[in-house]
Amino acid sequence: MSGVSPLARRIAWSLLTFAALSWLPLAVSEYHTHVLIISLYYVILAASWNLLAGYAGQFSLAHHTFAGIGAYTSALLSLYAGVPILIGIGAGVVVAAIVGYGLGTLCLRMRAIYLALATWAFAESIRLLVSVEYPITRGDLGLKTALLFGTAQPTPYYYLFLALTLASLLVIWRIVHSRVGAYLRAIRDDEEAATVMGLDTFKWKRAAFVISAAFAAVAGGFQGHYIGLLSPTPMKFNEMAMIIIMVIAGGFRTFSGPVLGAVFIEFLSEELRAWGEVRMVLFAVLVIVVARAYPAGLLGICVAVGRWLTRLMPALAPLLATKPPED
Amino acid sequence: MALLELEHVAAGYVEGIDILGDVTLRVEPGSITGVIGPNGAGKSTLLKTIFGFLHPRRGRITLGGHDINALAPYEVKRLGISYVPQGANIFPQLTVEENLQLGAWVIKQDRTRVAGRLESAYAAFPRLREKRRRRATTLSGGEAKMLSLAKELVTEPTLLLVDEPSAGLAPRIVEQVYAQLLAVREQGVTILLVDQNINKAVQVSSYLYMIERGEVRREGPRRDFADQLHAIVRDALLGA
Numbered sequence: 001m002s003g004v005s006p007l008a009r010r011i012a013w014s015l016l017t018f019a020a021l022s023w024l025p026l027a028v029s030e031y032h033t034h035v036l037i038i039s040l041y042y043v044i045l046a047a048s049w050n051l052l053a054g055y056a057g058q059f060s061l062a063h064h065t066f067a068g069i070g071a072y073t074s075a076l077l078s079l080y081a082g083v084p085i086l087i088g089i090g091a092g093v094v095v096a097a098i099v100g101y102g103l104g105t106l107c108l109r110m111r112a113i114y115l116a117l118a119t120w121a122f123a124e125s126i127r128l129l130v131s132v133e134y135p136i137t138r139g140d141l142g143l144k145t146a147l148l149f150g151t152a153q154p155t156p157y158y159y160l161f162l163a164l165t166l167a168s169l170l171v172i173w174r175i176v177h178s179r180v181g182a183y184l185r186a187i188r189d190d191e192e193a194a195t196v197m198g199l200d201t202f203k204w205k206r207a208a209f210v211i212s213a214a215f216a217a218v219a220g221g222f223q224g225h226y227i228g229l230l231s232p233t234p235m236k237f238n239e240m241a242m243i244i245i246m247v248i249a250g251g252f253r254t255f256s257g258p259v260l261g262a263v264f265i266e267f268l269s270e271e272l273r274a275w276g277e278v279r280m281v282l283f284a285v286l287v288i289v290v291a292r293a294y295p296a297g298l299l300g301i302c303v304a305v306g307r308w309l310t311r312l313m314p315a316l317a318p319l320l321a322t323k324p325p326e327d
Numbered sequence: 328m329a330l331l332e333l334e335h336v337a338a339g340y341v342e343g344i345d346i347l348g349d350v351t352l353r354v355e356p357g358s359i360t361g362v363i364g365p366n367g368a369g370k371s372t373l374l375k376t377i378f379g380f381l382h383p384r385r386g387r388i389t390l391g392g393h394d395i396n397a398l399a400p401y402e403v404k405r406l407g408i409s410y411v412p413q414g415a416n417i418f419p420q421l422t423v424e425e426n427l428q429l430g431a432w433v434i435k436q437d438r439t440r441v442a443g444r445l446e447s448a449y450a451a452f453p454r455l456r457e458k459r460r461r462r463a464t465t466l467s468g469g470e471a472k473m474l475s476l477a478k479e480l481v482t483e484p485t486l487l488l489v490d491e492p493s494a495g496l497a498p499r500i501v502e503q504v505y506a507q508l509l510a511v512r513e514q515g516v517t518i519l520l521v522d523q524n525i526n527k528a529v530q531v532s533s534y535l536y537m538i539e540r541g542e543v544r545r546e547g548p549r550r551d552f553a554d555q556l557h558a559i560v561r562d563a564l565l566g567a
Binding site: 198 | 378380399400401404405410412416417418419420421425428429430432433434478482
């Protein structure tokens with residue numbers, strides 16, 4: 001496919017991936033289709049948080065909150081104002097982007113740990129607000145939402161989420177491999193040097209913040225209208241921890257790492273459901289081991305296995321052509 | 328008219344403590360103007376204030392007659408001022424070429440023009456062409472310094488602020504760095520050079536300022552400084 005632009009090639013790959021994965025709901029149980037949908041939901045969250053934290057170096061702890069903002073905005077609009085679901089989700093994305101812009105303006109001049117603390121405080125405030133505003137949000141009792149396809153049967157939602165995920169990844173890939181992606185990495189690596197270069201670092205950090213918030217709201221909005229019930233529970237810190245675990249386990253600062261990590265951790269988490277909260281301890285240990293011993297994560301393991309197979313069977317080389325994990 | 332003018336500029340990092348107390352200086356177009364002085368005199372602070380990392384508490388900075396006191400670094404850069412800080416100001420994880428491209432991209436998104444600028448950067452620094460595909464982390468100290476200089480030149484600045492270009496480099500490399508600065512001036516770029524290497528600064532500059540504790544103690548054309556180099560170096564070392 002030489003002579004084809006990388007973007008066109010990427011789009012072709014996305015379509016092929018869609019086709020290749022479209023048989024899955026026919027082959028697995030409804031329950032597993034559901035787990036797949038939730039995995040895809042997490043892929044969007046993990047990949048968009050990785051754009052902000054991994055590529056731009058801004059360690060926000062409010063990513064799950066933006067998913068919640070998207071979900072609640074859409075649910076409340078359709079419940080109280082009778083707004084069509086898709087327009088509601090669009091509104092949720094706009095609200096999340098505006099809130100992200102405001103929060104970014106307040107927090108992004110802070111460095112590392114202060115940014116994490118400020119976004120965490122914001123996340124907790126929003127969660128409490130949703131809990132406490134019982135008359136509107138129905139608090140911890142949960143808010144029933146309209147189902148997007150009028151049914152709880154997961155198959156149509158699987159195709160929706162597969163398309164949504166591939167489209168999100170395509171956009172994120174495009175950003176990462178553009179001029180803007182280079183700016184973000186420059187800011188992450190040495191903010192002062194980026195300033196000397198003439199970048200308005202604050203502006204670009206805020207842009208990354210707004211974009212990642214919007215992605216989270218897309219995922220949250222659609223997920224809300226699939227599950228049919230919203231509660232403040234997924235706005236707890238546990239949810240943010242899951243996103244971080246997925247990104248670190250998969251391969252921080254790589255493009256495909258968060259995708260692998262999200263699917264792997266979500267399935268593992270479902271398999272270990274009987275363990276309850278103990279899972280978090282297990283995941284924490286996993287993250288420490290990966291961060292300490294193998295920062296390249298699952299993606300790094302896949303690449304290493306691919307190389308090993310190539311050495312073993314050189315004939316496989318074109319099939320397994322692997323690039324080193326992208327920075 | 329001077330290209331850059333500072334009038335009674337005061338600046339500092341912490342409230343109540345001025346690092347620059349009262350600095351007045353002029354940089355003539357097409358010249359190399361040197362600023363020398365002992366450690367802690369405020370030389371780097373001077374450049375940071377011009378580039379917009381700090382803003383003057385008192386006084387005025389003008390570029391071509393326009394006030395640039397309140398501008399942020401990216402705005403100053405857009406006016407054609409480039410800043411080469413101490414040490415190597417490069418992105419080690421990017422390749423040499425990516426470093427150069429990034430420098431040019433920020434200012435101009437005209438592909439052919441950027442390509443042309445990269446070509447002339449490679450012509451000026453052949454070592455960088457040899458290593459264009461390598462990550463910048465593999466460069467030697469001298470090469471890294473060349474890259475941080477080249478990275479600024481691709482943006483076609485009118486005024487280059489250079490901070491301690493010889494710090495931490497081997498003597499042979501130091502010669503090359505100053506030769507490059509002279510070559511850059513030949514291309515019509517004005518340079519404001521801040522340096523502890525008094526001998527070298529006096530050699531390449533046409534006009535010099537000596538600052539101490541944030542104030543100008545002495546100024547004059549190269550000749551004046553060259554004649555009294557011994558006395559100046561002694562004063563600077565003793566901080567007298």
